[in-house]
Amino acid sequence: MKNWLFLSIAIIAEVIATSSLKSSEGFTKVLPSMMVVIGYGVAFYFLSLTLKTIPVGIAYAIWSGSGIVLISLIGWLALGQKLDMASAFGMGLIVAGVVIINVFSNATAH
Template sequence: MKNWIFLSVAIVAEVIATSALKASAGFSKPWPSVLVAVGYGIAFYLLSLTLRTIPVGIAYAVWSGAGIVLITAVAWLLYGQKLDLPAFIGMGLIISGVVVLNVFSKAVVH
């Protein structure tokens, strides 16, 4: 269970870092740039810890799926990114895929 918590925190750190990447304006603003470096550092360190017990394909599927949905939500809320019906359907399919992978696949370590 600890490794799934590490993976969850890694995803949140990656989403924060990616959001700060936009705010850094090409690394021309110091504080958002520091947040990018620290956020990605934490994210990749915690991801590496999860790979001790969670298979890399499963960890990356969860990481990327959750990251896509969360960063899209952040971009919508903070940066005014417009989302249309196909975007919502696509994110729903991503979430569904991660759920199917975790609930029904025997490749996932619980």
């Protein structure tokens, strides 16, 4: 179960880092730039810990798919970016894929 906690931390850290990229204004703002560097460092460290028990393809699919959806939602809710029906449908497919991997795949370490 610890491996899923590590993967969750990796996802959250990556989302924080990616969300801070816009605020860093091309790494010209110190605090947001530090959040980007530290966030990605934490994300990759915890992702590496999950790879001890979860296959890399499965971990990366969950990490990147979850990150895409969360970043898109943050962009929509916090940054006023538009999401149309096609993007919402596509993100729904990503979420469905993550659920299918977690529920039905024998390749994941449950």
